Amino acid sequence: MPELPEVETVRRILEPQLAGRTVGTVEVYNEQIIAHPKAELFMALLQGQTIQKISRRGKFLTLHFESGDRLSLHLRMTGQLLVMPKGEPLEKHTHLILSLSDSNQLRYIDVRRFGRFWYFQKGETDTLTGQDALGPEPTDPILAADYLKSKLGRRKKTIKEMLHDQTVVAGIGNIYSDEILFVAGIYPGAKCDALSDADWERLASAIPEVILWGIDADQMTPEEYLRGKGKEYRNAEHLRVYGRAGQPCPACGEALCRKVIGGRSSTYCPNCQKAFPAGAGSLQVKSQGDNQA
DNA sequence: GGCCGCCTGAGC
DNA sequence: GCTCAGGCGGCC
Structure with missing residues (x-):
């Protein structure tokens, strides 16, 4: 759905709702959205991570954990990322839920399931947002x-x-x-x-x-x-x-x-x-x- | 270059 | 029933 301005909007909305929270249980309802590593390991690595900040590069969002690990994602056409209280009814097409230490949940909803998540451990090379994968940001002065x-x-x-x-x-x-x-x-x-x-x-x-x-x-x-x-x-x-x-x-x-x-x-x-x-x-x-x- | 696949839903 | 959709990778 979104392009850079919309992804940046999502980042700004979510950062104060996520920073400082620790991930509890991880529920994956559709493994095809997990691009790396395999869903089982993805879930195990994610559990217990404390979120430090969220960054954006191009249309990618990245959650940075205190451990140095990162969770990157791309919303593609119809991905939606929402933080809401645990008790709220699930939206149709909810594929991933992270429970947070403040009793909220981070939910990923995606009608067309084109969106993807990648988990990179500390020191692991990020294949998505590296220099050869992504050009400069539109606001980078090099873009003359x-x-x-x-x-x-x-x-x-x-x-x-x-x-x-x-x-x-x-x-x-x-x-x-x-x-x-x-x-x-x-x-x-x-x-x-x-x-x-x-x-x-x-x-x-x-x-x-x-x-x-x-x-x-x-x-x-x-x-x-x-x-x-x-x-x-x-x-x-x-x-x-x-x-x-x-x-x-x-x-x-x-x-x-x-x-x-x-x-x-x-x-x-x-x-x-x-x-x-x-x-x-x-x-x-x-x-x-x-x-x- | 163009086309297809991946998916579902909205609008016609 | 058909076409289209803000993304992206792969194929010929």
Whole structure:
């Protein structure tokens, strides 16, 4: 379900509810969500661990224990993480419950069961959030135009697809790639090797701007979070283009278009995000074999 | 590059 | 009944 801003919202809500608590019994109702190690060992290792803090890297959350062990997870499409009192009725599709020392429970609910948990013991290499697995955070100063250009400038894939590559930038998914490209004024189907220096500049500044804006717009109280069962976020109504095909562009009023790009539904403004911007004509010269008018 | 699998549910 | 969904890995 969530992208970086939503995962950060979950982290901020849960940290004060989890820090300092010790894990008691561990109940796994569906072993397929446990990616590492085997469910039996996973449960045994987890029991008795005291939670120090929760961090986020890209779309991954990590519970850090005082022992030095860590529990990392990814919510994928429909994962929900909730802290609630032991007596509350179980939501359908609850797959994991950790009882906490304050008589609350940390519950993992996931309709589609795409989400995954990994437990790493102290000293064990984290294969998920290491440097070769995840690129910089969107707010990392390294993410300037020259970084993007040197990393992507020769690629023939679309810029939208490359923004989804977690090794390039961590945390961007289908909503925020559309939002970022709208703010940057770049057509989502533009090939990376056709982007100009000015495009890379606007993209570099749009990435942190839009992500920070998303985190800010997501802010909510723990009560609101629980009421929305951890799946309703506040920013949806503020998104500029995502899910708004047919509606007027917030900048120019033209109807927003929807198109499948890189296999993902994409929404953009045909006027503000031109597929062939003026001045890019020389980039459209095709070799003879391509001309099949 | 595109397609499929993994899953269930919402909306049409 | 069909299509689609905010993710990601794998396959050809």
